[in-house]
Amino acid sequence: MKALKTLQRLLSLLLPLRWLVLLAIVLGCLMIASNMGLLGMAAYLIAAAAIVPFLALLALPITIVRFTGVARPISRYAERLLSHNVTFRLLARIRVQVYQRLEPLAPGHLLTYRSGDILARLVADVDELQHLYLRVVAPFVVAIIICIFTWAIFAIFSPLLAWVALAFLIVAGLGVPLLISRLTRHLGKRQLELRAAQKDCIVEGLQGIQDLLAYGQEQQQSQKLAQLDAALSKIERRLALLTGLQEGLHDLVMHLALWTLLVLAIVLVSTQAINGVYLGFLALLILASFEAVQPLAQALPMLGHSLAAGERLFAITDASPAVEEPVEPRPRPIASDGYGLSFDHIDFAYSADDGDVLHDIHVAIRSRSRVALVGPSGSGKSTLAQLVVRSWDATRGMLRLNGEDVRNYRLHDLRSLVGVVTQDTYLFNDTLRNNLLLARAGASDDDLRAVLVQAQLDEFVRTLPRGLDTWIGEQGLRLSGGERQRLAIARALLKDAPILLLDEVTANLDPLTEHALLDVLDSLMQGRTTLFATHRLVAMERMDEILVLHEGRIAERGTHAQLLQRNGLYRQLFDLQNNIVTFAEV
Numbered sequence: 001m002k003a004l005k006t007l008q009r010l011l012s013l014l015l016p017l018r019w020l021v022l023l024a025i026v027l028g029c030l031m032i033a034s035n036m037g038l039l040g041m042a043a044y045l046i047a048a049a050a051i052v053p054f055l056a057l058l059a060l061p062i063t064i065v066r067f068t069g070v071a072r073p074i075s076r077y078a079e080r081l082l083s084h085n086v087t088f089r090l091l092a093r094i095r096v097q098v099y100q101r102l103e104p105l106a107p108g109h110l111l112t113y114r115s116g117d118i119l120a121r122l123v124a125d126v127d128e129l130q131h132l133y134l135r136v137v138a139p140f141v142v143a144i145i146i147c148i149f150t151w152a153i154f155a156i157f158s159p160l161l162a163w164v165a166l167a168f169l170i171v172a173g174l175g176v177p178l179l180i181s182r183l184t185r186h187l188g189k190r191q192l193e194l195r196a197a198q199k200d201c202i203v204e205g206l207q208g209i210q211d212l213l214a215y216g217q218e219q220q221q222s223q224k225l226a227q228l229d230a231a232l233s234k235i236e237r238r239l240a241l242l243t244g245l246q247e248g249l250h251d252l253v254m255h256l257a258l259w260t261l262l263v264l265a266i267v268l269v270s271t272q273a274i275n276g277v278y279l280g281f282l283a284l285l286i287l288a289s290f291e292a293v294q295p296l297a298q299a300l301p302m303l304g305h306s307l308a309a310g311e312r313l314f315a316i317t318d319a320s321p322a323v324e325e326p327v328e329p330r331p332r333p334i335a336s337d338g339y340g341l342s343f344d345h346i347d348f349a350y351s352a353d354d355g356d357v358l359h360d361i362h363v364a365i366r367s368r369s370r371v372a373l374v375g376p377s378g379s380g381k382s383t384l385a386q387l388v389v390r391s392w393d394a395t396r397g398m399l400r401l402n403g404e405d406v407r408n409y410r411l412h413d414l415r416s417l418v419g420v421v422t423q424d425t426y427l428f429n430d431t432l433r434n435n436l437l438l439a440r441a442g443a444s445d446d447d448l449r450a451v452l453v454q455a456q457l458d459e460f461v462r463t464l465p466r467g468l469d470t471w472i473g474e475q476g477l478r479l480s481g482g483e484r485q486r487l488a489i490a491r492a493l494l495k496d497a498p499i500l501l502l503d504e505v506t507a508n509l510d511p512l513t514e515h516a517l518l519d520v521l522d523s524l525m526q527g528r529t530t531l532f533a534t535h536r537l538v539a540m541e542r543m544d545e546i547l548v549l550h551e552g553r554i555a556e557r558g559t560h561a562q563l564l565q566r567n568g569l570y571r572q573l574f575d576l577q578n579n580i581v582t583f584a585e586v
């Protein structure tokens with residue numbers, strides 16, 4: 001039932017291209033009909049030439065042979081061209097549509113998938129659909145038309161012959177392949193899963209190569225890959241066995257059909273029910289019909305692969321996004337005197353199964369103020385900051401931007417107001433220039449230079465032989481940690497958004513680099529409403545307010561001086577970091 005529904009959904013994707021599909025079907029019929037015409041008429045001519053005294057009487061069959069001889073290659077070529085065109089256009093469209101569906105799922109839902117698995121779905125699974133679109137849809141319709149056509153021709157000579165021929169065609173074209181398809185369906189699904197796991201193993205192995213080498217685990221990773229390969233080969237062997245079996249059965253049915261029909265026809269000829277001159281014609285016609293249903297017979301067992309791939313793709317497109325777009329969105333807010341945020345009694349849980357990680361967060365953040373979120377690891381700093389860009393929505397309570405619920409703005413509008421720098425801002429394997437332009441396409445070189453100066457990266461860029469056109473490697477691997485962070489800051493400066501989220505920006509840096517970067521951050525925060533999540537209590541005196549989070553609650557709030565005076569959790573964390581007390585004393 002599920003397979004039928006998937007098939008129906010996959011077929012509905014063809015609707016926008018229905019006229020091209022129809023044309024491919026017409027061309028397919030023409031190709032097969034001309035093949036049948038060529039073979040059938042050739043057989044008839046040979047038999048008839050012996051008994052027909054004047055060649056002129058054979059003018060029509062001769063014309064048919066000449067016409068079909070030319071029509072066959074032309075229609076074959078046009079049909080192939082068109083089918084491939086339709087299929088690969090559709091696959092490209094599906095791939096983009098699935099990819100676009102990934103974006104609203106990020107980051108919440110995507111965490112449940114592995115990168116290799118997503119890669120496999122977008123590349124290999126989409127490719128699997130070609131079995132359906134290229135080799136099943138049009139060939140199926142063509143095969144049905146051919147069956148009807150064959151039946152009609154045989155019926156002219158004898159209804160008995162017609163029904164027997166049709167029965168054999170149905171068994172060869174549909175019965176055998178559907179039987180094999182039932183056997184291969186679960187294998188096809190397993191094959192896709194194993195291929196995805198294989199890709200994931202390779203992607204993970206490459207991403208974690210340094211740690212694998214450091215821990216001497218590279219052998220284990222190759223063993224894992226070898227095990228997956230072995231499992232995959234086993235499945236592929238079984239699939240090859242079944243496909244071979246299917247081809248053998250098809251040939252067997254075809255031979256049985258040929259002999260049965262020939263014997264029947266000879267009996268009918270001997271009883272004068274059929275003119276003997278048509279015997280060769282009928283024999284070649286049945287051979288041509290079997291040849292016509294053969295592509296479908298070969299493709300049908302692979303239908304299981306397409307259905308399994310379709311199910312895996314629909315699992316992505318059907319997943320509900322972590323956050324929804326508003327039904328009636330408010331226009332993008334424009335506030336000349338800045339943007340304030342207010343968290344109204346917010347509770348948050350990552351999923352219904354998990355407990356709340358934020359409890360009753362109730363705080364207003366004035367426009368253009370700098371607020372630090374500090375607290376022990378896991379206290380909820382990043383989670384709270386991420387609510388601002390609606391990576392997730394609050395489970396209870398409301399987050400307002402200048403008094404309006406953030407859920408009432410288009411996601412794009414809301415996010416365009418926020419600049420984000422995290423400890424692992426993603427840098428693309430591209431030039432410095434293009435990594436910056438991500439924040440504002442079309443920015444001039446002067447704009448780029450200005451933000452590089454502010455981010456104190458201009459001198460570094462000047463030392464590079466290719467300047468802004470230098471490739472920075474995958475994830476900015478050719479840059480040091482400090483340079484990567486400065487580039488991320490320059491990017492945020494270029495975006496020039498009025499709200500800023502800084503999440504552990506200095507976490508991976510040495511004290512000297514951290515110190516230098518704090519000045520850069522200072523200029524970035526200038527005039528922007530800033531949430532600065534950090535567990536490092538440095539430069540806290542530059543903050544207007546500090547919120548100390550503990551187990552998802554605001555445990556303390558105030559300025560650096562007020563919190564130190566209070567002698568609470570903040571003081572403990574501060575003393576611990578500055579080696580004033582030891583961990584045991586806290």
Ligand SMILES: Nc1ncnc2c1ncn2[C@@H]1O[C@H](COP(=O)(O)OP(=O)(O)OP(=O)(O)O)[C@@H](O)[C@H]1O
Nearest residue numbers: 111350354357376377378379380381382383384535
């Ligand atoms: N995607 C997620 N799914 C489920 N739980 C999560 C997820 N991300 C974080 N958590 C949990 O939420 C809690 C708060 O995590 P969060 O990352 O916000 O803390 P943090 O204060 O920023 O920590 P750190 O300083 O270590 O970055 C933790 O218990 C963490 O395990």
